[in-house]
Amino acid sequence: MQEELFAPGHRGCAGCGAAIAARLILKGSGKDVIIVSPTGCLEVVSSPYPESAWKVPWIHSLFENAAAVASGVEVALKSLGRKDEAKVIAIGGDGATIDIGIGALSGMLERGHDVTYICYDNEAYMNTGIQRSSSTPYGASTTTSPAGKVSFGENRPKKNLPAIAAAHGIPYVATASIAYPKDVIKKVKKAISIEGPKYLQIHAPCCTGWGFDGSKTIEIGRLAVETGLFPIYESTEGKVTSVKKVKRKPVEEYLKAQRRFKHLFESEGGEGELKKIQDIADANAKQFGLDL
Amino acid sequence: MKLSIGAMAEPGSTRTNKTGSWRTFKPIINVEACIGCGTCSMFCPEGTICKVADKYAIDYDYCKGCGICAHECPVKAIEMVLEGE
Ligand SMILES: Cc1ncc(C[n+]2csc(CCOP(=O)(O)OP(=O)(O)O)c2C)c(N)n1
Ligand code: SF4
Ligand code: SF4
Ligand code: SF4
Ligand SMILES: [Mg+2]
Numbered sequence: 001m002q003e004e005l006f007a008p009g010h011r012g013c014a015g016c017g018a019a020i021a022a023r024l025i026l027k028g029s030g031k032d033v034i035i036v037s038p039t040g041c042l043e044v045v046s047s048p049y050p051e052s053a054w055k056v057p058w059i060h061s062l063f064e065n066a067a068a069v070a071s072g073v074e075v076a077l078k079s080l081g082r083k084d085e086a087k088v089i090a091i092g093g094d095g096a097t098i099d100i101g102i103g104a105l106s107g108m109l110e111r112g113h114d115v116t117y118i119c120y121d122n123e124a125y126m127n128t129g130i131q132r133s134s135s136t137p138y139g140a141s142t143t144t145s146p147a148g149k150v151s152f153g154e155n156r157p158k159k160n161l162p163a164i165a166a167a168h169g170i171p172y173v174a175t176a177s178i179a180y181p182k183d184v185i186k187k188v189k190k191a192i193s194i195e196g197p198k199y200l201q202i203h204a205p206c207c208t209g210w211g212f213d214g215s216k217t218i219e220i221g222r223l224a225v226e227t228g229l230f231p232i233y234e235s236t237e238g239k240v241t242s243v244k245k246v247k248r249k250p251v252e253e254y255l256k257a258q259r260r261f262k263h264l265f266e267s268e269g270g271e272g273e274l275k276k277i278q279d280i281a282d283a284n285a286k287q288f289g290l291d292l
Numbered sequence: 293m294k295l296s297i298g299a300m301a302e303p304g305s306t307r308t309n310k311t312g313s314w315r316t317f318k319p320i321i322n323v324e325a326c327i328g329c330g331t332c333s334m335f336c337p338e339g340t341i342c343k344v345a346d347k348y349a350i351d352y353d354y355c356k357g358c359g360i361c362a363h364e365c366p367v368k369a370i371e372m373v374l375e376g377e
Contacts, residue, residue: 008338008354009306014314015358019337051308052301181334215359215372218335 003055005031010053011045015214017204017221018042018093020178021120022053025091025202027181028188031056034073034086038066038101040093041127041206042120057086064100066090067108070115087192088115094135095125098161109168109197116191116198119161122206130209134159137229138280139273140260142209147263152273157280165199166238172196174234177203179221183232183244203230211259223254228281231288245292248285251278307354311338315357317372323347325369332361332370 005026012019018041026033034057037043043060046053061069070090077083092101097119108115124142125131132145137158141147145154166173172194176184184202191198205221207214224230225246232244252274255261264270264277285291321332326347333341333348340354341361350361362370 004304004339006339007304007307008340008351009309009311010338011306011309011311012337014337014356015360016337020335023337023339024334046306047301048306048309050301051305052303053306055303178335213359215363217337217358217360218364 003031005055006046007053007055009051011048012041013206013208013214015207015217016041016045017178017206017217018120018122019045020181020217021184021202021204022046022091024178024181024184025089025118025188026056028185029087029089029192032086033057033192034077034088035059036061036066036070036073036088036090038090038092038096039063039127040096040125041122042091042093044127063096065104066092066096066101067104067115067117070117071108071111071113074113074115083114088113089192090115090117092117092119093126094119094121094123095133098135098159099133102161102164105165105199106168109165109170109199113197114195116188116200118188118200118202120202120204122204122209123158124206124209126206126209135161137277139255139264139277140210141263142260147267152267152270153260153263162199162201162235166235168197169237170197170199172198172234172236173200175201175203175230175232177221177225177230177232178205179203179218179225180232180244187234209260211262212257216257220254220257223249223257227251227254228285228290229254229277231284231290233288240288243288243290246290247292248281248290251281310353311356312353315352315355315375317357317359318352318375319350319355319357319359319362319370319372321348321350322369322371325367327367327369329366331364331366335360335364
């Protein structure tokens with residue numbers, strides 16, 4: 001039996017995409033790692049005191065400073081002459097990474113720490129009750145961007161953190177999705193083998209926050225990629241080096257399967273919004289050459 | 293001043309929490325139909341499907357009954373049945 005480094009008994013919802021992300025990351029990294037997790041669903045479900053799901057050294061930082069804590073761990077290993085013993089990985093949610101932790105992350109990337117920062121992107125603040133983050137996609141209804149008479153939900157586009165990370169000129173930036181597990185494992189292996197700061201963003205659907213049955217977590221993740229709404233690629237020093245090409249499906253196939261986009265199909269004027277979301281997918285396809 | 297070590301937890305100790313009690317539907321693998329591809333095991337959020345010989349088996353102590361394994365099995369070898377039936 002292969003050893004599970006992320007133990008069962010954790011409190012993730014049945015069908016939790018973030019838990020799948022954690023398992024895949026550890027399959028890629030192996031046991032010689034030190035993990036830093038900021039506050040968020042993955043941290044909460046994996047460390048109900050006095051238990052831990054982690055079978056590797058794991059530190060809970062604050063919500064905002066995982067990248068700073070990971071930087072410190074890396075420097076400590078270096079100064080103790082023990083750098084060969086473990087790779088340092090931070091695993092944070094989109095709120096922790098793309099909103100409140102972006103300053104700490106930019107500092108970590110800019111100072112050149114040998115750390116792999118991984119964001120599991122479930123596109124909102126799930127742990128505190130589905131509030132929008134800057135990674136929430138256009139048109140999604142959340143508790144702080146609710147769709148209703150005067151709103152079609154989130155009215156700003158998803159912040160492009162992979163591009164911001166790449167702009168630091170770091171050696172490796174990649175996106176991935178839990179729907180393509182071998183790709184996730186491969187990219188984690190690759191990231192930790194490269195010296196310097198690395199950024200990986202893994203799309204991790206959340207059945208509770210997005211509103212779909214827990215059995216469909218992988219199907220929804222696949223549709224995000226197949227519609228072109230979550231492009232999968234790698235980049236080195238700011239240049240895109242590989243892209244996952246797809247036979248593109250219309251965005252409706254992805255959107256209609258989730259409660260957070262339900263209003264787009266029911267409210268007057270929803271069609272115009274669907275068109276705007278299709279335009280986002282088309283622009284991604286053009287930018288990355290996604291179409292097969 | 294004497295400093296004590298901060299709060300520490302045993303690695304993997306969430307295992308003491310048997311999440312199998314959360315289940316409404318129970319996945320049953322049809323071993324005859326299973327082709328041993330491992331897809332179910334890769335995707336299970338609980339990591340509770342293990343390889344046994346060349347087939348796969350579910351540890352019901354932890355399976356929450358999400359149904360991902362049944363939904364993703366390429367040969368539909370997993371059926372979800374109402375717990376207790
Ligand atoms: C400074 C600070 N502000 C707010 C919180 C409350 N808080 C805990 S988790 C969380 C949201 C986490 O969102 P994300 O990082 O996307 O992770 P998710 O729960 O979605 O997996 C918030 C706002 C906190 N712990 N610390
Ligand atoms: S709310 Fe979403 S991310 Fe959080 S435990 Fe549930 S499924 Fe996982
Ligand atoms: S996914 Fe289906 S065929 Fe593959 S190992 Fe699991 S039960 Fe067997
Ligand atoms: S139903 Fe869900 S938790 Fe249970 S074995 Fe299948 S994938 Fe794992
Ligand atoms: Mg989140």
